[in-house]
Amino acid sequence: MKKVKRTTIYDIAAKLGITASSVSRALNNSSQVNEKTRELIIKTADELNYKRNTLASNLRKGHSKTIGVVVPRINQNFFSNVIAGIEETTYQKGYNLIICQSGEVHDKEIQCVNTLINQHVDCVVISVAADSYDYQHLQNVIDHGIQLIQFDRVAEELETLKVINDNEQASFEAVSHMIDNGYKRIALLEGPQNLNIFRQRKNGYLRAFAERKIPIINELVIENAWTKELGAEATRKLLNLPQPPDAIFASTSDFSALGVLEVANAMNIKVPSELGICGYSNEAFTQITSPSITTIDQFSVYMGNTIGNLFFQEVANSDVAVKPKIISIKPELIIRGSTAKKA
Amino acid sequence: MKKVKRTTIYDIAAKLGITASSVSRALNNSSQVNEKTRELIIKTADELNYKRNTLASNLRKGHSKTIGVVVPRINQNFFSNVIAGIEETTYQKGYNLIICQSGEVHDKEIQCVNTLINQHVDCVVISVAADSYDYQHLQNVIDHGIQLIQFDRVAEELETLKVINDNEQASFEAVSHMIDNGYKRIALLEGPQNLNIFRQRKNGYLRAFAERKIPIINELVIENAWTKELGAEATRKLLNLPQPPDAIFASTSDFSALGVLEVANAMNIKVPSELGICGYSNEAFTQITSPSITTIDQFSVYMGNTIGNLFFQEVANSDVAVKPKIISIKPELIIRGSTAKKA
DNA sequence: ATAAAAAATTCAATCGATTGCGTAAAATAT
DNA sequence: ATATTTTACGCAATCGATTGAATTTTTTAT
Numbered sequence: 001m002k003k004v005k006r007t008t009i010y011d012i013a014a015k016l017g018i019t020a021s022s023v024s025r026a027l028n029n030s031s032q033v034n035e036k037t038r039e040l041i042i043k044t045a046d047e048l049n050y051k052r053n054t055l056a057s058n059l060r061k062g063h064s065k066t067i068g069v070v071v072p073r074i075n076q077n078f079f080s081n082v083i084a085g086i087e088e089t090t091y092q093k094g095y096n097l098i099i100c101q102s103g104e105v106h107d108k109e110i111q112c113v114n115t116l117i118n119q120h121v122d123c124v125v126i127s128v129a130a131d132s133y134d135y136q137h138l139q140n141v142i143d144h145g146i147q148l149i150q151f152d153r154v155a156e157e158l159e160t161l162k163v164i165n166d167n168e169q170a171s172f173e174a175v176s177h178m179i180d181n182g183y184k185r186i187a188l189l190e191g192p193q194n195l196n197i198f199r200q201r202k203n204g205y206l207r208a209f210a211e212r213k214i215p216i217i218n219e220l221v222i223e224n225a226w227t228k229e230l231g232a233e234a235t236r237k238l239l240n241l242p243q244p245p246d247a248i249f250a251s252t253s254d255f256s257a258l259g260v261l262e263v264a265n266a267m268n269i270k271v272p273s274e275l276g277i278c279g280y281s282n283e284a285f286t287q288i289t290s291p292s293i294t295t296i297d298q299f300s301v302y303m304g305n306t307i308g309n310l311f312f313q314e315v316a317n318s319d320v321a322v323k324p325k326i327i328s329i330k331p332e333l334i335i336r337g338s339t340a341k342k343a
Numbered sequence: 344m345k346k347v348k349r350t351t352i353y354d355i356a357a358k359l360g361i362t363a364s365s366v367s368r369a370l371n372n373s374s375q376v377n378e379k380t381r382e383l384i385i386k387t388a389d390e391l392n393y394k395r396n397t398l399a400s401n402l403r404k405g406h407s408k409t410i411g412v413v414v415p416r417i418n419q420n421f422f423s424n425v426i427a428g429i430e431e432t433t434y435q436k437g438y439n440l441i442i443c444q445s446g447e448v449h450d451k452e453i454q455c456v457n458t459l460i461n462q463h464v465d466c467v468v469i470s471v472a473a474d475s476y477d478y479q480h481l482q483n484v485i486d487h488g489i490q491l492i493q494f495d496r497v498a499e500e501l502e503t504l505k506v507i508n509d510n511e512q513a514s515f516e517a518v519s520h521m522i523d524n525g526y527k528r529i530a531l532l533e534g535p536q537n538l539n540i541f542r543q544r545k546n547g548y549l550r551a552f553a554e555r556k557i558p559i560i561n562e563l564v565i566e567n568a569w570t571k572e573l574g575a576e577a578t579r580k581l582l583n584l585p586q587p588p589d590a591i592f593a594s595t596s597d598f599s600a601l602g603v604l605e606v607a608n609a610m611n612i613k614v615p616s617e618l619g620i621c622g623y624s625n626e627a628f629t630q631i632t633s634p635s636i637t638t639i640d641q642f643s644v645y646m647g648n649t650i651g652n653l654f655f656q657e658v659a660n661s662d663v664a665v666k667p668k669i670i671s672i673k674p675e676l677i678i679r680g681s682t683a684k685k686a
Numbered sequence: 687a688t689a690a691a692a693a694a695t696t697c698a699a700t701c702g703a704t705t706g707c708g709t710a711a712a713a714t715a716t
Numbered sequence: 717a718t719a720t721t722t723t724a725c726g727c728a729a730t731c732g733a734t735t736g737a738a739t740t741t742t743t744t745a746t
Contacts, residue, residue, distance in 0.1 A: 004486070008731095018695075018696085021695070021697080023733095024735085025734090025735090052452065053402070055463050056734085059703095061733085066441075073735085075420070075423040076423075083417050088444075099426070120398050143347070258631065288628055314400045352703065365724080376724065377725085380725085398701085399702035401703095402702085403731050405731070556700050666738065
């Protein structure tokens, strides 16, 4: 690409025989420039195809009007929805999004966060990687005076703004629903327990049983079954147990639940009569499997909107120190065919 | 958020009783700074928790190491995959992505593009909105000396770098496959014809018939059926025709194909024996419907990688003017149950 | 017509990092 | 020990826009 000299406010000023100050003021709708001059400046700016250099402007102003977002993967439904939601609310206020993906890798996450600090973003929005083990990099964000908003997968010990789902409650409701529908031996596929969300979902599962004073069967709780393949594998193991489960709550994702469904089909086990299935996330495909899969909707786009609004709210009263605040969105249990055991 | 004074190279210089120049040079691995000094500087920078101000650096250097991406929607599988692919290849070279969504609205797209020009991005990657009618804003990108890469939905008349799928060929193969499998009256659900991709897909359909000298039946070509709902609606209309089709090629998307499938199921029409269905995009759900849906894989993540690499290739020989170049990726027909008519 | 007040501009510094050029210091050669 | 080359560092301008303070111009009041 050939280098193109772009017009600056100096070019406009020169052409008009005035100062760059006036041009700047005119372009920023300052009241201290004559209306006729302003019109002339705007007209000339237009003619010269002037575009403000946001870099220079931001450098001077000390902020970037940019929000950095770090997620494990951009192309994962939940995250892309959240991002879309954030973009929706922030774009209209003139903020831009810089997107990074950690790929679930702690070191890359650190790199991403550092890049964002370098970029002088005004806010870092993050959902941590599955293998994150410490949060120095997040503390670092705060130390640099950058607003930090965690969502979904959060470091609980860090007192920051957080937007989360009430995973515990959602999970509790899902399991309660299954119990109420007559399932007796409900297995749990759990995700990496270093992530808060999976701990919470497990807690919901435990609470559902505890409240009904039903003992937990430990062999029905399977660790780390959070992909379709792992879900399928776990299911094979479970269904071959001497006393197999009559329901499986794939608390990690709908993909995992899909793995369960496929194995059940392959083993000729009838869903939902012989095996109930519940997933998590309300992925589009859950309503078109047969039977359709009971799952939990997280309102991901709305979550993104909430994050955006939260940021503006805090920016608005930026003079006072940010009080750590947790916004919890209640997910919704979507009851479908896969848990419809006839009593 | 309280304002935090961030350490600059001046702070480091002051602490060490040297000049900012040396600090800058040390931090940029310039050879003209003594090794011992460098070490000292780096150590001090670390102690003071220094983070380079990318804004200032970029302003001085005249580029932003940032790539702007404009897509209709971030949370649409194809696009989020492409973005993930771009991010993969560009991040490791120190480039960041600024993401905007046009929401399929021309005016918002113009806004997005202008924002990116303001941001002094080094490259704009775009897939145009469905209702785009002129491309002045894209020309504008070029005029500002910014590399422009179009992908998938491109303005054909603009000579730029383009990364596209060979939609025509893919569509041709899909329709040929259906003809070969014995379907006689194959309907086409087409998308907005102002978008190149939908024109090409239609052409592929036409060519498949032309090559076999089979006449086209106009009433089987339905305009603008590119969402699940519109696909369903079109299907209802088609299947109620005196001479209904025996196959439907939902050239717009798998969602549209899903609409077809659901209507067929509702009307008790057997797929694939009484009605063949082919979609487009290879969305995850197409392999779990029953029957699974024949579709076309676009290699979207790979497409993103290609875009990233193309950019670096052009940046590498940035001295010469960019020759317009079109990289066409061959999509793959994925044959599944929905087109398995028994001959 | 003059003074005072208000409005419009200009001046000059600033944001933080980079870099061409000049100079001092160190290393090597004579 | 002196001349020459290298190496290391400092000086000062620059990138483009913004902004407080100073100055000029215009308007209003007397």
